[in-house]
Structure formats: structure tokens, C-alpha cells
Amino acid sequence: MSKKELNRELKCPKCSSKNIGVTEISEAERIWQIEDNSIDEDDAMTDIGFVLRVDGRCWDCKHIWKLRNITQITDLFKDDVVVGVSEQ
Numbered sequence: 131m132s133k134k135e136l137n138r139e140l141k142c143p144k145c146s147s148k149n150i151g152v153t154e155i156s157e158a159e160r161i162w163q164i165e166d167n168s169i170d171e172d173d174a175m176t177d178i179g180f181v182l183r184v185d186g187r188c189w190d191c192k193h194i195w196k197l198r199n200i201t202q203i204t205d206l207f208k209d210d211v212v213v214g215v216s217e218q
């Protein structure tokens with residue numbers, strides 16, 4: 131486990147709850163090997179692919195919102211140097 135402190139304090143924009151999570155949404159790819167002109171349906175390789183955006187989600191009111199100024203989860207880490215992100 132590697133616990134990372136965030137560079138901002140996140141809360142639900144709708145109900146102000148801090149009982150929230152984040153979802154990294156990516157363009158996942160599943161890849162199958164063809165052998166003898168067939169594929170094993172259950173044996174796909176998964177490539178996480180390009181990260182599209184990060185959403186916040188509130189466990190209390192179920193609200194989902196897009197996090198501004200970040201493109202992937204590592205942009206939220208305090209220790210990482212992030213260019214062009216304003217703290218809020």
C-alpha cells in the first residue's frame with residue numbers, strides 16, 4: 131500500500147460531504163490472441179489505455195462530478211510536481 135496525500139481538499143460540490151471517492155475513467159482495450167482461427171473468449175489481455183478523465187463521486191448523495199484541472203489520478207498527489215494546476 132502506498133498512501134498518497136492529496137494536493138487539495140475534496141468534497142462533494144452538492145452536499146459538501148467528505149464521504150467521497152474518485153474514479154479514473156479510461157479507454158480500456160481488451161485484446162485476444164487468435165490461434166487456429168479461433169479465440170479463447172475468456173482469455174483477454176486488458177490494457178488500461180488512455181485516461182480520459184477523473185470523476186468524483188459522493189457516497190452520501192450519489193452525485194458524480196468531473197474534477198477540474200486534472201487528467202489522471204496522479205495529478206491529485208501532493209508530492210508530485212504538477213505543472214499548470216492551481217490549488218483550490
Ligand SMILES: [Zn+2]
Pocket residue numbers: 142143144145146147188189190191192193
Ligand atoms: Zn454529496
